[in-house]
Amino acid sequence: MDYGIVLIILCIISILLKILEFVIDKVNEQKERDRIYNEMRKKPVEIYGDVDSSSDDFDAKVNSILTCIKKGETDIKEIAKASHCTYPECVMKIRYLKTAKKLEDYYLDPINLKIFPCDKEDEALLKKYIDRLYKKHLSVEDMAETIYKLDPYNKTKEEYRDDIFNDLKYLSSKKLLYGIVLNEVDKTIKYYLDQNKERDLVTVHCPNCGSLNDVDVDSKTRCKYCNTIIIVDKTE
Numbered sequence: 324m325d326y327g328i329v330l331i332i333l334c335i336i337s338i339l340l341k342i343l344e345f346v347i348d349k350v351n352e353q354k355e356r357d358r359i360y361n362e363m364r365k366k367p368v369e370i371y372g373d374v375d376s377s378s379d380d381f382d383a384k385v386n387s388i389l390t391c392i393k394k395g396e397t398d399i400k401e402i403a404k405a406s407h408c409t410y411p412e413c414v415m416k417i418r419y420l421k422t423a424k425k426l427e428d429y430y431l432d433p434i435n436l437k438i439f440p441c442d443k444e445d446e447a448l449l450k451k452y453i454d455r456l457y458k459k460h461l462s463v464e465d466m467a468e469t470i471y472k473l474d475p476y477n478k479t480k481e482e483y484r485d486d487i488f489n490d491l492k493y494l495s496s497k498k499l500l501y502g503i504v505l506n507e508v509d510k511t512i513k514y515y516l517d518q519n520k521e522r523d524l525v526t527v528h529c530p531n532c533g534s535l536n537d538v539d540v541d542s543k544t545r546c547k548y549c550n551t552i553i554i555v556d557k558t559e
Contacts, residue, residue: 380407384406384407384408384412384416385416385419385420387405387406387407388402388406388408388413388416388417388420389420389425389426391405391406392417392426392429392438397437397438397439398436398437399413399414399417399436399437399438400436402417402438410436414431417431417438418431421498422502424457426438427449427453427499428440428441428446428449429441430445430497430498430499431498432498441497441499445494445497445499448490448493448494449494449499451490452466452490452491452494456500456503456514457502460514462511462512463484463487463488463491463510463511463512464484464511466483466484466487467480467481467483467484467487468480470483470487471483484510485510488505488510488512491503491505491512492505492507502514504539506539506543506544507545508543508544508545508552509543513539525537525538525540525555526538527553527555529546529548529549529551529553530551530553531546531549531551532546532548532549532551534546534547534548534549536553538553538555539555540555
């Protein structure tokens with residue numbers, strides 16, 4: 324057989340294998356999205372507050388909200404009205420959909436009562452971390468270690484860690500990350516959507532200014548008013 328024909332056949336086989344691999348990845352990705360969505364259906368109240376997933380109209384409202392947003396509606400009050408929800412209920416259900424990865428590429432602005440697709444830069448930054456966070460559940464240290472091993476000459480591991488944490492902090496400030504608590508003192512993150520990694524929060528007074536703060540008992544937290552470090556005394 325002519326060598327050129329053999330080469331063409333091999334190229335075609337290689338392309339077909341890559342297409343098959345792409346299709347399999349997409350199928351697995353959709354299965355993972357469905358798994359997370361179903362998992363979130365089991366315990367929305369403990370994560371999102373008063374969102375009753377057992378009510379008869381829960382799925383209808385969630386699907387209505389999703390349809391409105393996908394059609395381009397950005398006003399949360401209009402979305403709530405069309406979905407027969409109160410405004411707080413609508414915001415909670417949007418956050419529910421974001422965590423279920425149905426609206427992961429949207430920016431929720433509850434202050435201005437808007438929801439927008441994130442811009443391309445934010446979307447690119449978000450996608451850079453989605454697999455590391457939601458599929459692999461990596462720590463900031465793990466991510467920094469991985470990048471440092473690939474490129475140990477450009478920056479130190481500590482610099483990579485700071486860059487990663489700052490990226491996550493930015494994404495969190497844009498309401499693009501859910502199910503993750505950022506600890507700005509230790510520059511670490513904690514997952515609380517997994518069965519074995521839920522938050523244990525207590526409300527305590529800041530030792531400096533006296534204001535109330537929700538504090539993770541397993542880590543340090545800065546007071547949201549005066550920036551003082553708060554550590555929970557577990558012996559109390």
